[in-house]
Amino acid sequence: MKTLITERLTLRLVSVDDAPFILELYNHPDFYRFVGDKQIRTVEEARRYIQENMLHMQESKGVSLLVVETKADKQPIGICGLVKRDTLTAFDIGYGYLPHAYGKGYAIEAATAVVEFARDSMKIENLVAITNNDNIRSISLLEKLGxxxxxIEQTYDNGRTLQLYTMTL
Structure with missing residues (x-):
């Protein structure tokens, strides 16, 4: 994927230099709860995850999660991009943010840029998204995007459900 620019944000390819940020984001309680524990506990493990997962997906499938930075201070606040899971036929939009970015419209701004890129540049016709049934913020964002x-994609023993959402571009 290429760098995407919006009014307030820059979405760029992750690099191993982003390891401290990825470590922080992926170890936040909200990330654990709604995305899962990726077993990243050190900066070195974050570097390895970036190389073996995020950058590998970019190389092998042409898509990846991008680091979302505010233009004003160039600080990373989250990730947003496309993922191609072997278990799903369509490309999947994915995202996650640090709590200080919540409620400021960054998620919809970044996700809109990713959807437009998927439609206009990649000529993708359908996107999917997966979220927990109790992730109200994520469900609201997906509905705003269309x-x-x-x-239901999967039900867990704890009573929570993983839901699949679709969008025709």
């Missing part, structure tokens, strides 16, 4: 609930 995604529609399609089906």
């Amino acid at each position: 995604f529609q609930f399609e089906r």
